[in-house]
Amino acid sequence: MRNRTRLLTAAAATMLMTTLGGISTTPAYAATPTCNETVRKYSASGERMFIPVQYSTLSPTCLMKRGNNNNAVKYLQEVIRGYGYKIAVDGDFGPATESALIGLQRRLGISADGVYGPQTRDAICWPLYYEPHACWWYDE
Numbered sequence: 001m002r003n004r005t006r007l008l009t010a011a012a013a014t015m016l017m018t019t020l021g022g023i024s025t026t027p028a029y030a031a032t033p034t035c036n037e038t039v040r041k042y043s044a045s046g047e048r049m050f051i052p053v054q055y056s057t058l059s060p061t062c063l064m065k066r067g068n069n070n071n072a073v074k075y076l077q078e079v080i081r082g083y084g085y086k087i088a089v090d091g092d093f094g095p096a097t098e099s100a101l102i103g104l105q106r107r108l109g110i111s112a113d114g115v116y117g118p119q120t121r122d123a124i125c126w127p128l129y130y131e132p133h134a135c136w137w138y139d140e
C-alpha cells in the first residue's frame with residue numbers, strides 16, 4: 001500500500017510539474033516550422049542572398065533535420081558542400097547531411113546538434129545572389 005501511494009504521489013507531482021512548465025519532454029524547437037523552400041531574401045544590411053524559408057510565410061526562422069526532403073535541404077547541402085564537405089545534393093536530409101552539418105556547426109563554433117535552425121542560419125556565410133563566389137551572413 002505504501003509503495004502504491006508513493007507511485008501515485010510521484011505520478012501526480014510529475015503531471016503537475018509538466019502542466020506548470022517545470023518539466024518539458026518536447027524540444028524547444030518543436031513548434032518552429034520546417035524550412036521547405038529557398039527564396040531570395042534581403043538581409044537587414046541590404047545584401048541579397050538565397051536562404052531557406054518556410055514557404056507559406058517566407059519566414060527564415062525555420063528548421064531542417066534528419067528526415068526532411070525538399071528544396072531547402074537541397075540548397076543547404078549545396079552550401080555545406082561550399083564549405084568542403086563531400087555530400088550528395090539530393091534534397092534528402094539523411095545521415096550524411098546530418099553528419100556534415102554537425103561538422104560544420106562545430107567548425108562555426110555553435111551548438112553541434114545536426115539540426116539547422118536560426119543559430120546555424122546566422123553562422124553560415126550565404127552565397128550572394130549577384131556574386132556567387134562571395135558570401136554574407138544573414139542578419140534579420
